[in-house]
Amino acid sequence: MALVSDVRAWSKSHQGRKLIRYSLTSVISTAVSLFSLLMIFGVFHLFGEVTSTVVANAIAILPSYYLNRSWAWGKSGKSHFRKEIVPFWSMAALGIFVSIFGAGLAKHLGNTWHLHHLGQTALVLVANVLSFGIFWVLKLLLFNRLFHFELEEYDEHLVHEEEEPTNSR
Helix, strand or coil: CHHHHHHHHHHCCHHHHHHHHHHHHHHHHHHHHHHHHHHHHHHCCCCCHHHHHHHHHHHHHHHHHHHHHHHHCCCCCCCCHHHHHHHHHHHHHHHHHHHHHHHHHHHHHHHHCCCCHHHHHHHHHHHHHHHHHCCHHHHHHHHHHHCCCCHHHHHHHHHHHHHCCCCCC
16 A cells, blocks of 8 residues: 555656646657547558658657646746757657658568558557657656756646636536
């Protein structure tokens, strides 16, 4: 029972809330990417494996940036081009590069195994998740450095967020 109470206490701490929000942002971004990839490649057959992967992951970059910056790290106001935007987009481009490798490998394996389109789609989706899973911890470390600011400022942001009344019907 002590472990449960320790986890609860940690989840209410500055670092705990930040990691939970970062993780949820990753889940949301991954869902956007996978849904886009499923529609572009799996359903509509608009492009091949590699191009579909690039387009789907590019679609997921914008919500990822804004959710990470504002929700996970509590930053507001104008983004700093050199300190925030360039490193974020550089990391996103590196992630897309790795996903291109994963999509190429999925295409090769699908052709080698003579998979039908449904099997090929599943393989491309798995390759996409694995490609971006490689960067999860690295991005956490990078974003923590990019969007870091004083703990008191972040805690104040959370207090104001919790004080906002909710609309109930």
